[in-house]
Amino acid sequence: MPVRIITGKDVESLLTMKDTIGAVEEAFRQKALGKVEMPPKVYVFIKEHAGDYRVMPAYMPSIDAAGVKVVNVHVKNRERGLPTVMATILLLKPETGEPIAVIDGTLITSMRTGAAGALAVREMARKGSGVVAFVGAGVQARFQLLGIKEVLGTFRARAYDVSSASSKSFAEFALKNGIKADIAQSVKECVSGADVIVTTTPATGPVVMREWVSDGAHINAIGADAPGKEELDPKILLDARVIVDDMEQATHSGEVNVPISKGIYKPSMISGELGDVLIGKVKGRGSEKEITVFDSTGLAIQDIATASAVLRRAEEKGVGILVDMVSR
Ligand SMILES: NC(=O)c1ccc[n+]([C@@H]2O[C@H](COP(=O)([O-])OP(=O)(O)OC[C@H]3O[C@@H](n4cnc5c(N)ncnc54)[C@H](O)[C@@H]3O)[C@@H](O)[C@H]2O)c1
Incomplete structure (x- = not known):
């Protein structure tokens, strides 16, 4: 053959x-x-x-x-x-x-990562979510936007990137795809009051702080996919329902990996895997006020x-x- x-x-x-x-x-x-x-x-x-x-x-x-x-x-x-x-x-x-x-x-790789983000938003974000904040405005952010558009229909986007050129070209990309995106001058401005937050940076330390995240927000934590990578203040994880893509992989290389290695967070605090949510074994969201986090590492x-x-x-x-x- x-x-x-x-x-x-x-x-x-x-x-x-x-x-x-x-x-x-x-x-x-x-x-x-x-x-x-x-x-x-x-x-x-x-x-x-x-x-x-x-x-x-x-x-x-x-x-x-x-x-x-x-x-x-x-x-x-x-x-x-x-x-x-x-x-x-x-x-x-x-x-x-x-x-x-x-x-x-x-x-x-980008499309399947966007698709997993879309499924997490569909299952975990509050109904009627209308503002989506993108922290990091590179390649993955674009595919998260395309995926989320499939499940939310329309929404207002906000973007922050350390490179203002990246934020600008992301906003142009969003507009071409029918989504209006405002450029924020700081991570705080970007995520404050957002219904959904998407992090796609290669950061190795917290970029989004707990006090900036509103009750009821959903976070797609995409960037941390290797040991030592981290984008969220661990206090967010401690206050949130955390769903991972794969227990084994996430505890070693996902958003939770650094807080686990420091003893701040425990694998037993993870509520389940995205697949469990999709088959109805685990709830994606417990209440309107709950913060939810999808920790994505990317699966074969x-x-x-x-x-x-x-x-x-x-x-x-x-x-x-x-x-x-x-x-x-
Ligand atoms: N979870 C998954 O399945 C999956 C899949 C692919 C990539 N990734 C990871 O996602 C991350 C992003 O990948 P990409 O392909 O979009 O890379 P990219 O280089 O295209 O984009 C990353 C962007 O983040 C910005 N950035 C860096 N530090 C920042 C900070 N502190 N605050 C705000 N913006 C910042 C950069 O300027 C850049 O525009 C990488 O860490 C990659 O390993 C995860």
């Missing part, structure tokens, strides 16, 4: 946020039902080049999809004119183990489910290049 090579441009033409949310919801539901195979992601550090890459395997029987994503984070890449994060996904045929597709996973099942949806579309539309890879 030939391998289908699907480029980033192909993915762009094949994948919608609506389809991604559907694929990612199925992935989280199957996880909650104990029906996925997903060993922990493996980090390989390349210290001399200020980079790392992560190897993320998963198998989802419900959609007959298996594969692995390899994704890097090289913080000096922007200076080199390259993206910081690039990903490649290899899909295998579960029945035989044959490689069936090599897909650019860069856009898929999100990538494999989304990549498999891309492959199905590519097969239907005859997109991609077929290569005979395996010699027999």
